[in-house]
Amino acid sequence: MADIQLKDLVKSYGPTEVLHHIEGDIQDGEFIVIVGPSGCGKSTLLRMVAGLESVTSGEIAIGGTRVNELEPSQRDIAMVFQNYALYPHMTVRQNMAYGLKIRKLPKADIDRRVEEAAEILEIKQYLDRKPRQLSGGQRQRVAMGRAIVRDPQVFLFDEPLSNLDAKLRVQMRLEIRKLQQRLGVTSIYVTHDQVEAMTLGDRLMVLNGGYVEQFGTPIELYDRPASMFVAGFIGSPAMNFLPVTLDAGTASLPSGHQVSVASGHSGTATLGMRPEHLTADPDGPIAINVDMLEQLGANTLIHGRLDGTEHAITASVPGHAHDGIGNTRRFSIAPDLTHLFDTDTGKRLDS
Amino acid sequence: MLKRVHFPTSLLPYLLVAPQIAITLVFFIWPASQAMYQSFLIEDAFGLGTEFVWFENFEVLMTDSHYLDSFQRTAVFSVLVAALSMGFALILAGFAQRVVRGAMFYRTLLIWPYAIAPVLAGALWVFMFNPTLGIFPYFLEIIGITWNHYLSGNQAMLLVILAAAWKQVAYNFLFYLAAMQSIPNSVIEAAAIDGAGPARRFWTIVFPLISPTTFFLLVINMVYAFFETFGIIHAVTQGGPGTSTTILVYKVFNDGFVGLDLGGSAAQSVVLMALVIVMTVVQFRFVERKVAY
Ligand SMILES: Nc1ncnc2c1ncn2[C@@H]1O[C@H](COP(=O)(O)OP(=O)(O)OP(=O)(O)O)[C@@H](O)[C@H]1O
Ligand SMILES: [Mg+2]
Numbered sequence: 001m002a003d004i005q006l007k008d009l010v011k012s013y014g015p016t017e018v019l020h021h022i023e024g025d026i027q028d029g030e031f032i033v034i035v036g037p038s039g040c041g042k043s044t045l046l047r048m049v050a051g052l053e054s055v056t057s058g059e060i061a062i063g064g065t066r067v068n069e070l071e072p073s074q075r076d077i078a079m080v081f082q083n084y085a086l087y088p089h090m091t092v093r094q095n096m097a098y099g100l101k102i103r104k105l106p107k108a109d110i111d112r113r114v115e116e117a118a119e120i121l122e123i124k125q126y127l128d129r130k131p132r133q134l135s136g137g138q139r140q141r142v143a144m145g146r147a148i149v150r151d152p153q154v155f156l157f158d159e160p161l162s163n164l165d166a167k168l169r170v171q172m173r174l175e176i177r178k179l180q181q182r183l184g185v186t187s188i189y190v191t192h193d194q195v196e197a198m199t200l201g202d203r204l205m206v207l208n209g210g211y212v213e214q215f216g217t218p219i220e221l222y223d224r225p226a227s228m229f230v231a232g233f234i235g236s237p238a239m240n241f242l243p244v245t246l247d248a249g250t251a252s253l254p255s256g257h258q259v260s261v262a263s264g265h266s267g268t269a270t271l272g273m274r275p276e277h278l279t280a281d282p283d284g285p286i287a288i289n290v291d292m293l294e295q296l297g298a299n300t301l302i303h304g305r306l307d308g309t310e311h312a313i314t315a316s317v318p319g320h321a322h323d324g325i326g327n328t329r330r331f332s333i334a335p336d337l338t339h340l341f342d343t344d345t346g347k348r349l350d351s
Numbered sequence: 352m353l354k355r356v357h358f359p360t361s362l363l364p365y366l367l368v369a370p371q372i373a374i375t376l377v378f379f380i381w382p383a384s385q386a387m388y389q390s391f392l393i394e395d396a397f398g399l400g401t402e403f404v405w406f407e408n409f410e411v412l413m414t415d416s417h418y419l420d421s422f423q424r425t426a427v428f429s430v431l432v433a434a435l436s437m438g439f440a441l442i443l444a445g446f447a448q449r450v451v452r453g454a455m456f457y458r459t460l461l462i463w464p465y466a467i468a469p470v471l472a473g474a475l476w477v478f479m480f481n482p483t484l485g486i487f488p489y490f491l492e493i494i495g496i497t498w499n500h501y502l503s504g505n506q507a508m509l510l511v512i513l514a515a516a517w518k519q520v521a522y523n524f525l526f527y528l529a530a531m532q533s534i535p536n537s538v539i540e541a542a543a544i545d546g547a548g549p550a551r552r553f554w555t556i557v558f559p560l561i562s563p564t565t566f567f568l569l570v571i572n573m574v575y576a577f578f579e580t581f582g583i584i585h586a587v588t589q590g591g592p593g594t595s596t597t598i599l600v601y602k603v604f605n606d607g608f609v610g611l612d613l614g615g616s617a618a619q620s621v622v623l624m625a626l627v628i629v630m631t632v633v634q635f636r637f638v639e640r641k642v643a644y
Contacts, residue, residue, distance in 0.1 A: 081541060085535065085538045087538060099546055103546060
């Protein structure tokens with residue numbers, strides 16, 4: 001059993017508070033991804049769980065036990081670092097065995113575990129090499145191996161794939177996911193890549209400026225983003241935002257047209273529409289002056305401005321589209337696919 | 352492939368290196384060749400006549416028990432100076448790295464001894480250990496140890512070792528600190544997560560990773576102990592009592608300028624020169640290859 005609780009967690013460096021009252025319950029065996037822009041406090045939060053940063057206030061509990069005061073070594077965790085942090089003077093085998101030796105496991109046990117992990121990660125043939133004789137991807141595997149031989153309660157990953165090339169990143173991403181499902185170890189994974197976050201996580205914690213914007217499954221985040229920040233961060237291409245005036249289930253666009261929305265609010269608000277939810281419709285209310293087309297093969301991105309305004313807007317239509325630069329194209333959107341946000345606070349306005 | 356840079360024929364490059372070459376010629380090549388030449392001569396006691404004797408001076412040296420004793424003494428001295436100052440510097444660097452507040456302050460203080468001239472450093476230790484006035488002999492007396500390095504050869508040796516090592520600690524400290532700071536923090540953190548406590552982290556991770564620095568410092572410290580401790584010894588013991596702190600470099604001075612055996616002294620300095628060349632070569636070969644890890 002290794003669930004993790006974060007209770008009212010605060011981190012300050014001197015007078016500056018960088019993490020503000022973080023709350024989160026992580027179930028046993030869950031894969032949690034912490035995602036957010038650079039500098040939002042992802043690494044800091046992870047390192048607090050690891051015990052590498054002190055807790056200013058609040059509590060971290062692993063498996064029901066408060067660990068605030070415990071040393072990293074006493075928390076039964078393993079961590080994979082962005083730069084792998086392998087011991088450069090030790091062979092792959094020694095790297096993986098280091099933690100086990102400290103735990104004074106019998107030699108035969110250590111050998112068996114190292115061999116097993118090497119087998120799983122397909123690094124058996126490199127066991128007697130030094131880290132500097134390995135490629136980035138191989139080092140990454142060794143770092144994973146060093147984590148799994150320990151058989152810890154929790155895995156922590158700090159952007160473990162960001163030094164790999166795009167293709168390897170996709171491959172390793174799948175492997176990490178498979179490995180985690182196979183071992184069933186509770187994991188926290190930090191990344192700033194929203195695609196990585198969406199594909200890996202059972203649940204995502206979106207951090208922004210030290211606040212948790214939303215904590216939920218990828219689908220929840222996509223379907224019901226709790227704030228404009230989450231809405232803009234999750235999904236690619238990013239969601240369109242337009243200032244609107246609401247009145248009895250309709251929103252008046254800056255262009256003067258009306259879009260029906262599933263909301264009873266009135267007054268000004270921000271309307272969010274995902275590009276892939278805009279459907280071409282000759283009578284639709286959303287008129288776009290097309291500036292540029294981006295052909296992606298399966299679909300085409302139409303970049304333009306809302307007719308008569310300078311509001312940038314993007315639509316994604318299936319298939320190829322060739323004509324239209326300089327023309328006006330019209331779109332409509334289903335009311336239940338629209339999102340409304342409070343313009344001042346950025347919070348979602350619920351219907 | 353070597354890339355050749357062609358300068359247009361001009362005086363400028365020669366002018367630019369001229370000062371360096373002049374200094375090397377006047378202060379190194381010329382005296383060194385003089386010493387070489389001297390080492391082949393025997394001068395009579397009154398300095399009236401000299402005789403060219405080829406290697407006789409060297410032959411005498413190799414059978415001179417005083418010289419061989421001095422060789423041994425120098426070996427002990429330099430090994431102890433190197434070990435003491437490097438060991439102490441290593442400990443200091445280990446702690447200095449963990450200091451968060453006021454790190455600059457401590458580091459500056461630790462570097463100061465390096466800026467002190469050897470003779471002054473020696474004088475400092477002479478005062479502290481003066482058998483009648485010094486503070487340390489006073490304390491030692493309390494725990495029943497009588498300190499008089501003017502009488503006890505071993506105590507004198509201990510004192511010059513301490514003084515020489517102390518002076519070199521700052522230099523070693525700087526290099527060790529830099530080496531430790533170049534180890535990525537995450538490697539240390541990974542070891543902490545793996546369950547290694549501070550001491551184990553130091554011995555199994557930090558120490559092996561700074562081994563190239565240790566090797567480099569070892570050579571530097573040996574050279575220092577062999578050659579640059581002259582000032583300290585001159586100020587503290589003048590090679591005495593007897594010859595108990597007369598290391599090779601001091602013996603060169605003593606035999607040449609006090610004993611006026613210029614030929615013998617020159618031969619000794621040629622031997623020393625050969626030693627330093629060997630050490631430098633070893634140093635360069637290994638530094639390039641790095642001590643393997
Ligand atoms: N030792 C420190 N002292 C002061 N401020 C710090 C310290 N470490 C981090 N911070 C601040 O805390 C905030 C969060 O840093 P953190 O490293 O957690 O960001 P991150 O989300 O991991 O960013 P990235 O994606 O770039 O790695 C940053 O604003 C940073 O400036
Ligand atoms: Mg980070």
